[in-house]
Amino acid sequence: MYELHLLVPEDRIESVSDALEALEALSVGVEDADAQTPAEQALFGEPGMPPPREGWQRSRVTALFPDEAAAREASALLQAQDFFDGCSVQDIGPVPEQDWVRLTQSQFAPVEITPEFWIVPTWHEPPAAARRMIRLDPGLAFGTGTHPTTRMCLRWTAGRQPGELGRVLDYGCGSGILAIGAALYGATAVDAVDIDEAAVQSTRDNAMANGVLLNAGLPDLACGEYGTVLANILATPLKVLAPLLCKHVAAGGSLVMAGILSRQADELKEAYAPYLALSVADEEDGWILMTANRPA
Numbered sequence: 001m002y003e004l005h006l007l008v009p010e011d012r013i014e015s016v017s018d019a020l021e022a023l024e025a026l027s028v029g030v031e032d033a034d035a036q037t038p039a040e041q042a043l044f045g046e047p048g049m050p051p052p053r054e055g056w057q058r059s060r061v062t063a064l065f066p067d068e069a070a071a072r073e074a075s076a077l078l079q080a081q082d083f084f085d086g087c088s089v090q091d092i093g094p095v096p097e098q099d100w101v102r103l104t105q106s107q108f109a110p111v112e113i114t115p116e117f118w119i120v121p122t123w124h125e126p127p128a129a130a131r132r133m134i135r136l137d138p139g140l141a142f143g144t145g146t147h148p149t150t151r152m153c154l155r156w157t158a159g160r161q162p163g164e165l166g167r168v169l170d171y172g173c174g175s176g177i178l179a180i181g182a183a184l185y186g187a188t189a190v191d192a193v194d195i196d197e198a199a200v201q202s203t204r205d206n207a208m209a210n211g212v213l214l215n216a217g218l219p220d221l222a223c224g225e226y227g228t229v230l231a232n233i234l235a236t237p238l239k240v241l242a243p244l245l246c247k248h249v250a251a252g253g254s255l256v257m258a259g260i261l262s263r264q265a266d267e268l269k270e271a272y273a274p275y276l277a278l279s280v281a282d283e284e285d286g287w288i289l290m291t292a293n294r295p296a
Contacts, residue, residue, distance in 0.1 A: 001026075001095040002071040006061040006078075007033055007088045013059055015083040023074040025063040033058040060090070068092070111146055113154045119177070122209075132158075134180050135210055148284035149232050149258035154181045156256055156281065156289060157230075162186055166227020169193070169248055171241070176203030176216065178230045183212035187228070190214035193221050225250035232258040239271040246275035252296035256281075258289050265290065 004025075008016050013030060020028045065071040071092045078084050111119040116131040126133055157165070157178070165187045170179035173192035176199075183190050192203045192214055203216040215221060229248050231238060238245075238257055249255050255276055260268055262283060268290055269278045276292035283289070 002065050002068045002092060003095055004063045004065065004071045004075055004092050005090040006063070007090055008059050008061050009086050010057050010059065012083060012087055013061070016061060016078070016087060019078060019081065019083075020061070020063045020074065023063075023077060024070070025065060025074065027064045029062045031060045031062070033060040064095070068094070108146070111151070113151055113181075114158050117154070117158045117181075119154075132184050134177060134184070134206075136175060136177060136180075136206055148287045149260075149289075150177060152282045152284055152287070152289040153178050153230060153232050153256060153258050156291070157181045157185050160185060163188075164227075166250070166253065167191075167225075168228045168230065169222055169226040171219070171222065171229065171231040171245060171248075172233040172237075173203045173216065174199050174232070176206045176214070178232060179203060179214050179216070180207055180210050180212055182228065182230065183207070183214055184210075191221055191223070191226075192216040193219045195219060222248060224248070225253065227253045229253070229255045231256070234259040235261065235264040235268060238268065242271050242275060246272065246294075249276065249292075249294045251294055253294050255292045255294075256289065257291070258287065260288050260290055262286055262288050264288075 006016065017028050017030070063074065065074060075089050075092060079089065108121045110121070110124050110127055113119065115129055118127055118130040118133045119136055120126050120130065120133045122135050154177070158181070163186060165182055165185060168179070168182040168187040168190045170176070170182065170190065170192040173179050173194045176192050179190045179192035193216070194200050194203070195218065197218070200216050200218065203214070207214050207216070226248050227250055229245055231241070231245055238259065245255060265280055265288060272278045272292065276294060278290045278292045281289045281291040
């Protein structure tokens with residue numbers, strides 16, 4: 001593997017990035033060329049939203065190619081283009097050999113949900129305080145316990161009394177982490193559904209690895225009413241799904257939703273008002289957990 005490093009002004013980021021993708025770069029990354037200097041600039045959008053600009057005033061663009069010949073050919077072709085004016089090639093070099101598996105694993109440590117409930121990657125020893133835990137490795141499906149929305153849902157589940165969860169539906173299950181958490185905390189049965197077949201398979205695999213029983217499938221698996229309906233998605237699909245999700249909440253049951261920014265609370269309340277009365281039950285890092293109860 002070889003990397004091509006470029007110095008690119010802000011107004012050329014999109015053109016250069018598009019050209020590198022057309023030249024079949026394996027990946028393209030953009031960083032602040034002035035990072036950790038007095039000229040460093042913040043460039044952040046709201047959680048879940050794109051950044052306000054394509055890049056910094058001076059951006060360092062790194063493109064990965066399979067070999068040196070491909071990297072040098074891309075460099076030569078870029079420098080011949082009119083839009084490359086004002087840009088420069090910094091260097092071309094091999095990617096240092098690393099143990100990528102070990103490097104990836106080092107970035108995922110056990111995650112505390114409550115003092116007694118933890119998410120623990122399989123290569124870590126469980127913390128001494130862990131009384132319940134989910135063994136989960138990072139994969140293609142969303143949900144490793146590191147995001148505030150996942151932690152809030154699991155905290156809510158861990159706070160229920162024995163028998164309170166009843167039959168559980170995890171709608172948009174991703175990795176299955178919420179469904180597994182519900183099974184560990186005494187759900188009588190768990191259905192986990194997702195539109196992505198890879199997520200369904202990930203849920204089945206993770207449930208087996210954690211020794212819990214659940215049903216995982218596409219959304220048409222969801223059937224009837226549930227004592228608890230969990231949905232950690234995003235605000236827009238949650239609004240669209242309002243009648244469907246509420247239909248599945250049994251009398252005396254709970255609806256628990258995440259993937260919602262604090263500023264989106266009122267629009268979610270309005271969307272669900274014809275069915276159930278939502279309220280904010282938890283908040284972390286700009287994200288909120290919203291819940292509703294159907295009268296018994």
